[in-house]
Amino acid sequence: MTKVETAALVQGQVFARIGLSVLFLVAVWIFTSTQGLTGQGLVVSPFVVAAAVIGGYMAMNIGANDVANNVGPAVGSKALTLTGAIIIAAIFEAGGALIAGGDVVSTIKSGIIDPSLMPDAATFMTSMMAALLAAALWLNLATYLGAPVSTTHAIVGGVMGAGIAATGFGAVNWPTMSKIAASWVISPLMGGIIAAAFLYFLKVNVLHKVDKIKAAEKWVPLVVAVMAGAFTMYIMNKGIKHLYKSSWTEIVIAGVVVYALAWFASRARVRVRSKNMENRRKSVNALFVMPLIISAALLSFAHGANDVANAVGPLAAIVSAADSGQIVTKAGIPLWVMLVGAVGISIGLMLFGPRLIKTVGQEITKLNPVRAFCVALSAAITVIIASALGLPVSSTHIAVGGVFGVGFLREYLAHRxxxxxxxxxxxxxxxxxxxxxxxxxxxxxxxxxxxxxxxxQKARNRMLVRRQHAWTIAAAWIITVPLAAALAAGLYFIMMALGVKP
Known part of the structure; x- marks a missing residue:
């Protein structure tokens, strides 16, 4: 009876989450239907309403899957509770989307296809709807399988597949696609190497020292200052780029200034806290809790400012094309479209995010505040380096790669x-x-x-990183673009066969 009651409770929670998500999509439908009454000159057709509902569905899946990479390490290290992480992420994701998400978005993500080859606006709108729905369905499946994947790659695959179905293979920008394929290797490799390098530095210079407290007083302010400077550069480069376009000179100067200020502040804080600390690793871990919480909030803000475009980009393209009757490569984002994306990400995170948060934070490898700090720091530094070099990287792949890098370093050191x-x-x-x-x-x-x-011993070492999750995630990364493309092409042909047009 106890097992039956427990199973019933679990199933009840599942149905409750599904019911709440359906209510949100119904609210999007009703809300979108009223936009034609606001005097903005936009006649909202059933096609646009359907696109808005799909955009809300996509936003929920982004919140359920992608946001886990920002707060998962903090939860896994117990620096944040699951509830606290969800609250912080929801606030900062929505804030990033609404404050710094921008008022203009690229309708063709990353220049994947040539919109001039589209025969008319109706074909363009249909292909964008197919791309959006395909990306959302794949993210939903990946979340169910417990695999954190790149939402950017999902929407890129969707746009590519729908574009090929509508205009042929000649519409695809294959050099750009080759760069995106290269990012499957570049992103996790860079994130893993940088995270492992910082963890090794802290182990050698702090955690393995006889007097850990004295070593912490020397080195912890340094790495915290590096993190403060890196996140300053990260936010200026990615988080507020729609509000203010910073030059690299301004970004570097701001990073150096914040680094110096953070070093002085952190040194004073560490000296005060270390006076009554025991000479143990646990004491050193405690010094990284607050920087880790701040990093989770900043990562969420930057993610909301950037990745909300994955949900509303195709939707904004459809709305703009419906309003003007023309194909556009840059579309203004009406406030209601941005609200659909921001609220959808937050709701998806709260309803379905815990599954992926636990995967990233607890199930790949065991994390503590020091290890999670290295993962967060590697995410910011990798994005900065990649942006400076013009390399396409995925924030999802970087964060998960950082977790794997930390785990494999632990295996290597344990084996040695x-x-x-x-x-x-x-x-x-x-x-x-x-x-x-x-x-x-x-x-x-x-x-x-x-x-x-x-x-x-070899078996015990291997368990420091669960191979099952490694293979599942790697496979999901590899098939994201081709699967989303195939799904989008299939949906486009189905829509055309059923006469689903604007």
Missing amino acids: ETKRNRLSAIAAMAVGTTEGLHAVENATPELQHMPKIHSE
């Missing part, structure tokens, strides 16, 4: 430590000293069963 201890015991046995004999006596059971012990 085990190997060092085993070799020390063998060397001591060969020397035959008093200390060596004592080491041999303690090590003999292990040496007698070395193949078995080595196998068991």
Whole structure:
């Protein structure tokens, strides 16, 4: 009876979440239908209303899947509770979208297809609807499978597939697509290497020192200041680019100034807090909790400012084409369209986000505040480096790559430590000293069963990063663009066959 009651409760919660999401989409439908009465000169057709509902569905899926990368490490390290993370992310995601999301959006994401090859505005609008729906459906499936994927890549695949279906393969900008394909490797690799490098630095210079508190007083202010400077540059480059277009000179100067201010402030804070701290790793971890919470908020703000375009870009294209009767590559975003995207992301996060938050923060590898801090820092630095070099990268791939980088570094260090201890015991046995004999006596059971012990230790090391999640996520990343493209092409042909046109 207890199992039946528990199962009923779980199913009830699932149906409640689905019901609330349907209510949101109904509200979008009603809200969009009234926009023709506002005197803005826009006649809202049933096609535009349907597109708005699909845009709201896409926004919810972005909130359910993509936002987990911003707050997952903070939740996994227990710097934030799941509820606290959802509240912070929802506020800053919506704030980023509404404050810094911009009033103009590119209707053809990343210049994937040539809109001039579209025969007419109706074909263009139909292809954009197919692209939007295909991306939303794939994100929904990826969330169900527990795989954090790039929403940018999903919408890129959707636009590409719908564009090919509408105009042929010649419409696709293949050099741009090759760069996006390269980002599948570049993004996680850069994020993983940078996160692992910072974690190794902190382990060597702080966590493995005899006097950890004294080492923390020296090095923690430095890395916190690096994070403050990096996030300043990140926000100026990505978070407020629609409000103010900063030059790289301005970005670098602002980063250096904030770095200096943060170093002085952090040094004073660490000295005050370290006076009554015990000389333990747990004490050092506590110094990174507040910077980690701030980083989660800033990542969410920047994500809302940038990725809301993934939800409202095609929708804005449809609205603009319906209003003007022409194909546009840059479309103004009506306030109601931006509201659909911002509110949809927040609702999707609150209703369905916990699943991916747990995957990123807890199920790939075990995180503590220091490790999660390195992941957040790598996300900001990687985006800055990639932007400076003109490389297309995915924030999702960077964050998840950072988590894997931290986990694989832990595996490597654990394996190296085990190997060092085993070799020390063998060397001591060969020397035959008093200390060596004592080491041999303690090590003999292990040496007698070395193949078995080595196998068991190898298995334990491997569990530091769960391979099942690694393969699932990697596979989802690889198939995102082609699957979304195939789905969008299929939906476009179905719409045309059923006569679904503006």
